[in-house]
Amino acid sequence: MHRPRARQYANQQDYNQQGQDYTQNELENMNEQRIEGLSDKVSLLREITLNIGDEVRDQNAYLKDMGSDFERTGTYLKGTMRRFYAMAQTQSGRYMIYLILFALLVFTFMLLYVRWRN
Numbered sequence: 001m002h003r004p005r006a007r008q009y010a011n012q013q014d015y016n017q018q019g020q021d022y023t024q025n026e027l028e029n030m031n032e033q034r035i036e037g038l039s040d041k042v043s044l045l046r047e048i049t050l051n052i053g054d055e056v057r058d059q060n061a062y063l064k065d066m067g068s069d070f071e072r073t074g075t076y077l078k079g080t081m082r083r084f085y086a087m088a089q090t091q092s093g094r095y096m097i098y099l100i101l102f103a104l105l106v107f108t109f110m111l112l113y114v115r116w117r118n
Contacts, residue, residue: 088096
């Protein structure tokens with residue numbers, strides 16, 4: 001009588017061991033799949049991060065160029081305004097009146113052209 005119980009106990013242990021091995025293999029497979037998924041996501045994030053870095057470098061270079069262009073334009077405008085002011089001072093305003101009349105004339109022709117066109 002002791003033998004059947006011992007045999008039944010041994011069979012139960014074998015069954016439990018097989019179940020544990022099967023469960024452990026399933027868990028390992030699931031872990032490997034998850035690791036592969038995470039690896040793909042990390043690669044994608046790395047690629048996105050590199051692309052963002054490239055875009056930031058390009059934008060910084062663009063802004064730097066734009067800043068120097070604005071500085072250069074400001075210098076030109078400052079020089080033009082200085083010359084314009086000097087001209088207005090030396091000619092006692094006569095050229096200023098001509099300039100204003102010219103601007104009004106151009107504006108009037110543009111207004112008439114737009115109205116005539118419609």
